[in-house]
Amino acid sequence: MSAVLTFDEVVLSFDGVRALDGVSFSVDPGELFAVIGPNGAGKTSIFNVLSGVYRPQRGTVRFGGEDLLGRRPHQIARLGIARTFQNIELFSNLTVLDNLMLGRHHHHPYGVLAAFGWIGKARRNELANRHAVEEIVDFLELTQWRRLPVGLLPYGVQKRVELGRALAAEPKLLLLDEPVAGMNLEETEDMARFILDIRDDLGLPMVMVEHDMGLVMDLADRIMVMDFGRPIRTGTPKDVATDPDVVRAYLGEEHRVQP
Numbered sequence: 001m002s003a004v005l006t007f008d009e010v011v012l013s014f015d016g017v018r019a020l021d022g023v024s025f026s027v028d029p030g031e032l033f034a035v036i037g038p039n040g041a042g043k044t045s046i047f048n049v050l051s052g053v054y055r056p057q058r059g060t061v062r063f064g065g066e067d068l069l070g071r072r073p074h075q076i077a078r079l080g081i082a083r084t085f086q087n088i089e090l091f092s093n094l095t096v097l098d099n100l101m102l103g104r105h106h107h108h109p110y111g112v113l114a115a116f117g118w119i120g121k122a123r124r125n126e127l128a129n130r131h132a133v134e135e136i137v138d139f140l141e142l143t144q145w146r147r148l149p150v151g152l153l154p155y156g157v158q159k160r161v162e163l164g165r166a167l168a169a170e171p172k173l174l175l176l177d178e179p180v181a182g183m184n185l186e187e188t189e190d191m192a193r194f195i196l197d198i199r200d201d202l203g204l205p206m207v208m209v210e211h212d213m214g215l216v217m218d219l220a221d222r223i224m225v226m227d228f229g230r231p232i233r234t235g236t237p238k239d240v241a242t243d244p245d246v247v248r249a250y251l252g253e254e255h256r257v258q259p
């Protein structure tokens with residue numbers, strides 16, 4: 001089974017601070033791979049390298065046979081990597097449907113040309129996009145809110161719309177940045193169910209950064225535990241939860257998670 005994504009000995013420094021100090025991991029097809037670690041461990045830096053925001057000084061990052069380093073964020077998005085954000089990044093005055101349509105912007109190849117006689121093709125394209133968006137609305141159970149401005153919706157639903165916006169791009173890899181941050185228990189359970197559906201029904205590989213240990217232990221296929229810019233253990237939730245280094249460095253005896 002060849003990996004979808006490979007990080008190999010990635011080093012990223014800022015003025016002497018090693019945000020990533022030789023990070024290697026790979027994500028398999030259909031895998032839900034979680035990255036955990038205390039504040040400042042380097043989790044966000046991994047996402048920023050992956051989405052083309054930071055360029056590491058050393059190492060390689062490959063996605064589906066392509067070298068990602070040196071590519072701009074929009075080029076990486078076009079290769080098929082989509083992400084959700086810790087803070088919701090949606091247009092709050094626009095409806096759920098319109099926000100999801102915006103998630104498909106790179107599926108609008110005829111946008112400007114429509115004015116010059118490509119109207120038939122542009123219209124077919126528009127209909128295909130609408131259809132794809134309606135399928136996401138169904139999949140994420142957003143039907144009752146689809147015509148409402150996102151800003152009026154409960155927080156947990158807004159986070160779900162953000163997930164939908166990322167799915168609308170039809171990615172080959174999804175990056176989830178703290179998908180349940182700030183959610184109550186019910187919202188967290190809903191989000192967990194949708195993340196599992198994305199893995200099990202769509203077969204989409206995901207990398208998830210999350211502080212909610214219960215969620216990570218329940219959902220992830222494998223977990224990489226980071227500390228001071230380095231992975232200290234990568235393995236199944238059971239491997240990680242019982243690893244003495246992990247317990248010492250991160251979980252702490254009082255937070256010990258039962259596998």
Ligand SMILES: Nc1ncnc2c1ncn2[C@@H]1O[C@H](COP(=O)(O)OP(=O)(O)OP(=O)(O)O)[C@@H](O)[C@H]1O
Pocket residue numbers: 014017018019037038039040041042043044045046
């Ligand atoms: N743009 C930057 N300039 C300078 N230092 C940075 C920058 N981005 C990250 N760092 C440093 O790199 C280290 C890793 O930061 P990073 O944000 O990746 O950690 P994190 O694990 O995501 O933390 P958190 O859980 O708080 O989000 C930290 O010491 C941080 O201060």
